[in-house]
Amino acid sequence: MSLRIVVTVKYVPDATGDRHFADDLTVDRDDVDGLLSELDEYAVEQALRIAEAADDAEVTVLTVGPEDAKDALRKALSMGADKAVHVEDDDLHGTDVMGTSLVLAKAVEKAGFDLVVSGMASTDGTMGVVPALLAERLGVPQVTLLSEVSVSGGAVSGRRDGDTASERVQAALPAVVSVTDQSGEARYPSFKGIMAAKKKPVESWDLSDLDLEAGQVGLEGAYTVVDAVAQRPARSKGTIVTDEGEGAKQLAEFLAGRKFI
Structure with missing residues (x-):
């Protein structure tokens, strides 16, 4: 069985x-170029190595995001992933980490899985809690x-490295894992891989495909609220x-006055 x-x-x-916030205090993603999170490239790399062995x-790559998020999927496909799933819905705007984990869990279940691989954190939110939330929602280790x-x-x-020691950890499949930026350099897409990616399937799902309601996600369903934002001082x-x-x-005297010494 595969x-x-x-x-x-x-x-x-x-x-x-140059990143900014929109009027509703969410990140203005239309005002800046986007790309596949660098930390997620390590997850794609480790998934491909596992598949090769x-x-x-x-290997299916899954993302939740706007239309342009397909660029992240294409990058992963050009690295060698087999197919992709894009969850896109206008009602997802403003979804926080709790809502994101819910959507991901529903999509993973619909896609079918034995192993879910994630990066250690996203390079924008940097919370690093999605893998744990996803495992909890899926009911797996x-x-x-x-x-x-x-x-x-x-x-x-695998091996988990701490400040003073490393430990070996193991879990029965199905399971969720996250990998760090020390897990192995991500491969660079070849020209052949880039061309092949154009022919690989990319499925598009919305909330109705996942049996979710608009009120469960987006700003309305968010567990966290941003009250105010301010620009970083010059x-x-x-x-x-x-x-x-x-x-x-x-x-x-300068260092002592600022209590650095």
């Missing part, structure tokens, strides 16, 4: 762009923050110390 791997990916604003496996992962004998196992001019024999003293 090993069904689903990789959750996110289309995020380019961190190098298996006798029979299929979670093995998170892995720097090494493999599947064998109906179980997924960088102030630094202090220049002219060394005329007492530069070290002035530097020490």
Whole structure:
């Protein structure tokens, strides 16, 4: 039986762009270019490695987002994933992490899975809780923050590195795992992969396909509320110390005055 791997990916604003908030205090995604979250590239890479090591496996990439989120799916497909699912619905606007995990869980169940692979966090929200929430909603084990992962004998196992030690962890399939940016460099899409991606299937689902109501997601169904936002203050001019024999003293007084030393 084929090993069904689903990789959750996110289309995020380019961190190098000038990002703003819209009038409803959500991120204005139309005002900045987007791309596949870099941390999710590691998840795609590990899913592909697991599939390559298996006798029979299929990798599906899944995203929830606006029309442009298909660009993230195409990137993953060009890396080598087999097919993609895009959940898009106007009522998803403003969905928080709780709503996102609900939509992802419904979509994963509809797609069918043995293993779900996620990045350690998104590069925009950086909360890192979606894998745990997803596992809870699916009712399966979670093995998170892995720097090494493999599947064998109906179980997924890997290494989790801490500040002072590493540990081996394992869970029976089906399961949810997340991988860190130390799990292995993500492959660069080849020209052949880019061309092949154009022919790979991309299914589009909306809330009705997942038996969800608008009130369960979006700003209306959000568990968290943004009350106010403010622009980051402009960088102030630094202090220049002219060394005329007492530069070290002035530097020490400057650092001490700010309690750095």
